[in-house]
Amino acid sequence: MLMCLTASHKNASFDLLERLSGGAGAVAQRITDHSECVTGAVVISTCNRFEAYIDLDDPITAGQQVGVEAATDAISAASGIPADELRATWNVHTDEDAARHLFAVSAGLESVIVGEGEIAGQVRRSLETAREAGTTTSDLERLFQRASQTSRGVKNNTPLGRAGRSIVRLALDLAESRIVDWSAVRVLLIGTGAYAGASLAALRDRGVTDVAVYSPSGRAAKFAASHAIRAVEQDAFAREAATATIIVTCTTASGFVLDAAALTAGRLAALPAFEQDDTPGCPVHAEAGQLVIDLGLPRNVDPDVAGVHGVDLLDLETIRIHAPLEELQATDHAHAIVDRAARKFVSVTHEQSLAPAVVALRKHAHELLESEIARVAPRDPNGVAEQALRHMMGRLLHAPTVRARDLARAGDAQRYLDALDALLGLAVESDEVADLEAGEAAS
Numbered sequence: 001m002l003m004c005l006t007a008s009h010k011n012a013s014f015d016l017l018e019r020l021s022g023g024a025g026a027v028a029q030r031i032t033d034h035s036e037c038v039t040g041a042v043v044i045s046t047c048n049r050f051e052a053y054i055d056l057d058d059p060i061t062a063g064q065q066v067g068v069e070a071a072t073d074a075i076s077a078a079s080g081i082p083a084d085e086l087r088a089t090w091n092v093h094t095d096e097d098a099a100r101h102l103f104a105v106s107a108g109l110e111s112v113i114v115g116e117g118e119i120a121g122q123v124r125r126s127l128e129t130a131r132e133a134g135t136t137t138s139d140l141e142r143l144f145q146r147a148s149q150t151s152r153g154v155k156n157n158t159p160l161g162r163a164g165r166s167i168v169r170l171a172l173d174l175a176e177s178r179i180v181d182w183s184a185v186r187v188l189l190i191g192t193g194a195y196a197g198a199s200l201a202a203l204r205d206r207g208v209t210d211v212a213v214y215s216p217s218g219r220a221a222k223f224a225a226s227h228a229i230r231a232v233e234q235d236a237f238a239r240e241a242a243t244a245t246i247i248v249t250c251t252t253a254s255g256f257v258l259d260a261a262a263l264t265a266g267r268l269a270a271l272p273a274f275e276q277d278d279t280p281g282c283p284v285h286a287e288a289g290q291l292v293i294d295l296g297l298p299r300n301v302d303p304d305v306a307g308v309h310g311v312d313l314l315d316l317e318t319i320r321i322h323a324p325l326e327e328l329q330a331t332d333h334a335h336a337i338v339d340r341a342a343r344k345f346v347s348v349t350h351e352q353s354l355a356p357a358v359v360a361l362r363k364h365a366h367e368l369l370e371s372e373i374a375r376v377a378p379r380d381p382n383g384v385a386e387q388a389l390r391h392m393m394g395r396l397l398h399a400p401t402v403r404a405r406d407l408a409r410a411g412d413a414q415r416y417l418d419a420l421d422a423l424l425g426l427a428v429e430s431d432e433v434a435d436l437e438a439g440e441a442a443s
Helices: 014-021 024-034 063-079 083-087 095-106 118-133 138-157 167-178 194-205 220-227 234-243 260-277 303-307 316-321 328-379 384-409 413-424 430-442
Strands: 002-008 038-046 049-056 091-094 186-190 210-214 246-249 290-294 311-315
Touching: 002 014, 002 063, 002 095, 002 138, 014 049, 014 063, 014 316, 024 038, 024 049, 024 063, 024 118, 038 063, 038 118, 038 138, 049 063, 049 095, 049 138, 063 083, 063 091, 091 095, 095 118, 095 138, 095 328, 118 138, 118 194, 138 328, 167 194, 167 246, 167 290, 167 311, 167 316, 186 194, 186 234, 194 210, 194 220, 194 246, 210 220, 210 234, 234 260, 260 303, 303 311, 311 316, 328 384, 328 413, 384 413
Parallel strands: 186 210, 186 246, 246 290, 290 311
Antiparallel strands: 002 049, 002 091, 038 049
C-alpha cells in the first residue's frame, strides 16, 4: 500500500509548516524505523508543504492506521509538534489517490502559484535524498519517476508550462508598484540554492543588473562566478544589506540570517560614504524605501526588520495571500493529464502484482509439457508431436495470461490467485511478489 500524509498551504498554517520543516532531514528514516510494516518513505518539505510518502507491506490489517501512526509519531519526535495536532492536520491519500496527489504536486497544480516550476525539482531532490538515506522502495521509485514524467507532460502540453510562473516572480510583481526603474535597483541575494537561481533569472528579466550574493554557508563565490554577479564576504554583509534596494533571502539556514540589528549597523557604517557622494536612491537615506523578500522556510528574516524605518517585509505568508486565481481551462487540461497518469500507474502496479502468479503458472505448464514431450519422444522421430504439443500449450496459456492482466487491472487479483490454488495447487505467496519487485528494481 502506498500512502501520503500531507500538510500544505491549503490545510495548515504557515507557522505549522515552518515548524515541520525544522525536523525534515531525518524524518524518512524515523518513519521506516518505526514499524516493520513500513518498508520505505520519501519526505517532501518545501516552503508551502510537508508531505510523507510511505510504502507499507500489503496486505496488512489496518494498513492505513499503521501508516498514519508511524509517520505521525516519527514527525512529532523530529519536529516537537504534538501528535494530536498533526493528526488533526493531515490529509491522507492512498494508492491511486496518493499517486494522483503526487503527480498534481509535481506538476505545480497544488502550489500557491498554479503551474510554478520549482516544485518539480524539489520533488526530484526529495527522491534523491531518500535514496541516499536508503529509505526508497521499488514502488516509491516508480511513483516518483512517474511524477517527474507527468510534470513534463503538463509543462509540454498546457499553458501552465510557460516560463515565469513562480512564487519568486509573484513576489517581484508585488514589488512592482514601488520600483520606478528596475535597471537602477541594487539587489542582494542571500542564499545560493534553487530559489536564488530562480530569483536572479526573474530579476534579470525585469532589467536588474546590479546584483550581489551572500551565503551564510560560504558558497557565495562559486555561485557568483557561475552567474556573473558580485560575491559578498561576511565582513561586508551588513553594509551591503543596508545599501540594497531589494534583499531576497532564500536559504535553508535554521536561524535568522538578517535582523534589525544587522540592518541598523549596516546603515551606520554606510551612511558617511553615501553622504560624501550623495548617491541618489540609496536606502540609507531616511526617506528611501527598502524591500526585504523572505522566501525561506523556516523564516530567514527576523520579523523585527519591519520595525526599521523605511523597510517593508514581504514573507511567504503575505505572498500566499496575493496568489492569483487559477487559469481554469488550462488547469482542467492539466488535471486530466494527471488523472490518466495516476490510473496508468495503478494499472501497471496491479499487473506487476500478478506477475509471479503468471510465472508460476507458466513454469508449472512448462514442466508438464517437457515431461510429456520426453514421454512421446521415442515414438516421434520427426518432432511432429512435440511441435503440436508446444502449439497446444501456447494456446492453452494465452487465455489465463490475458485474464491475469484483466483481473489485475480491475483490482481483483486475489480471484486469480485463489483459482490457481484451487485448480492446480499453485500457492503464490506475497513474499514472491516482493522478491520479484526487488529484482526488477535492482536490474
